[in-house]
Amino acid sequence: xxxxxxxxxxxxxxxxxxxxxxxxxxxxxxxxxxxxxxxxxxxxxxxxxxxxxxxxxxxxxxxxxxxxxxxxxxxxxxx
Numbered sequence: 001x002x003x004x005x006x007x008x009x010x011x012x013x014x015x016x017x018x019x020x021x022x023x024x025x026x027x028x029x030x031x032x033x034x035x036x037x038x039x040x041x042x043x044x045x046x047x048x049x050x051x052x053x054x055x056x057x058x059x060x061x062x063x064x065x066x067x068x069x070x071x072x073x074x075x076x077x078x079x
Contacts, residue, residue, distance in 0.1 A: 001025070 003018045022028055038046075 001027075 001018070001021060003014060003021060005014055
């Protein structure tokens with residue numbers, strides 16, 4: 001992963017951008033997770049939690065889209 005300096009950017013700002021980029025990519029989570037042994041049952045539970053979280057997010061997004069569609073239909077019905 002590379003971060004290029006922008007003009008007269010200080011080393012502190014450059015390091016801060018690098019850390020933020022690593023966090024965004026999820027590298028710090030991977031490093032922390034692999035630092036200790038994780039039992040297979042814990043891995044399974046973690047994966048199941050992630051799947052539930054993704055599923056809830058998908059459902060919420062779908063509900064949000066459905067509400068927006070209903071609002072558009074109502075506006076069209078008024079006209």
